[in-house]
Amino acid sequence: MTPRRVFVIGATGTIGQATVRALLRQGHEVVCFVRPRAGVGGRLSSADTERLLQGATVRVGDVGDPASLANDGFRGERFDVLLSCLASRTGTPKDAWAIDHRAHLLALEAAQAAGVTHVVLLSAICVQKPLLAFQQAKLAFEKALMASGMNYSIVRATAFFKSLSGQIERVRAGKPFLVFGDGTLTACKPISDDDLGDYLAACVDDPERRNRVLPIGGPGEAVTPRAQGERLFALLGQPPRFKQVPVALLDTVIAVLALLGRVVPPLADKAELARIGRYYATESMLVWDAEAGRYDAQATPSTGQDTLFDYYGRVVRGEAPAERGDHAVF
Template sequence: MLGATGTIGRATVRALVARGHEVVCFVRPRQDAVRVQGATVRTGDVTDPVSLAREGFRGEHFDAVVSCMASRTGVPRDAWAVDHQAHVNVLKAGRNAGVTHFVMLSAICVQKPLLAFQQAKLAFEAHLMEQGLTYSIVRPTAFFKSLSGQVERVRQGRPYLVFGDGRLTACKPISDADLGDYLAGCLDDESRCNRVLPIGGPGPAITPLEQGEHLFALLGRKPHIRHVPVALLDVVIRGLDLAGRVVPSLADKAELARIGRYYATESMLVLDPATGRYDADATPSTGSERLFDYYARLIRGEATAERGDHAVF
């Protein structure tokens, strides 16, 4: 199991153990341990083939690899090192250890690859499908944690921010637990083998405007929505691109701004290649937990949002 220290990774480890699998988690040193009863934790460097073999697989036999691993920032250097090359290293080491099934957590946004991390993920997807072993490539829509960054600001009386009219995008958010269970189920469900699997959470697709309106309703307040022009992001990106020619670190910030713009303007739904439009009806759903139930638990203090690196707000 790779990426076991993230919120989705931890949920996947719990689901794997609950299904009776013997789970070994390979994580970076000095990270918080994966505290799931029944799982073994080993530390090393996933980008180093020698460390993978020596500290990870240890010459033992493994049936499958499940990866929730992803680059932390999405900038080109990190994306190609982790989303692509580290996975190539794991696949090679895994095959030497007897692995016959590789379950990969990808992202639905790779359907329209405009960013480095999307291109890196696609490159590994293609490599994986060429290797002749069983694969399950899971492309989820938006995560609860990525859509929860404004809960606290709204509780503090500040406006909810949306880009454009708030209807530019839509998604079918999925919880960590539901996604973890779906990933674990790929090892047992033959219908998920040798397939690319887009997946969303239960219920209809929702827009950012609907997310904001429902959040205010949960708080018993009149909606206070502030509309941010997408052009503002374009100005920021152009400025950082120019500055990045002088200060290299600002080039990374420009890429992060492009990632933010992408999520602000592209729906996380299945893309119809014939029409170029996103199709909510064609986006499969799974699980039982809904975003607005999660918002309610956040407001009551029954849950804590661990936001992803690519959250727009």
């Protein structure tokens, strides 16, 4: 394995942190470009970020500013790889096109000037059916990256543990587990931060992952929301209780917010958030077989060893925090 100079954006999220740790374990030299106030709600100072990313070089600036990328980030130095775990926080159109698309285009341009020859991009498996603004923005950058002439590894990950942990406390408090429909409308292969970080870091040196789109999930069989709830109740020693939410309710909320959003612009963003919720309530995070017109769990690759139910067990026993960040829904 040849040590590389890797420039990382999106390093302060939980997946970004895990990826930086994996890169350092592999012996790479890592430079992380972060905001002055990073993390959820800007709660992390520069000193906090340096502690989180210990072992990496931390540089502070604005990923949306080409001058800052060049002067504060790359600083005229040479790098081998650009690795991005950067993603918009809300998924609303303005945020998505600013971060998932434009900021990535700026980073790509700056990386080319710095001699980078390989880009590792964390994308999302849901861009297979791009019905939402953030999916369209991600897909537009994927296409730009493929057309850039640079080597690329586009990693389309399935669901994250933190996005499936929002109901632990409500169930612990004796409330029912909420499901859309009967709880079997969708399925996914959840992947942990550390397993995904290892996978992303390994893309740096693995020629088999170069110039490919790489869907990836965690270990084990695909799980439905109902299966998640049943296991959570079992871990808590409670009989399973579910509350079924009709998808039509989301459709009504979307229609009302979209109508009101024509008059009150902030409500248009809320309508988009409702559309995002509906998407995840009705679409599986698995490989889409366009010819068969269905999601295919068997065609969705797996990696790692940590399962969602292992994680639930650690949270229930107090051995791990239910870190949800921007993935808080319930």
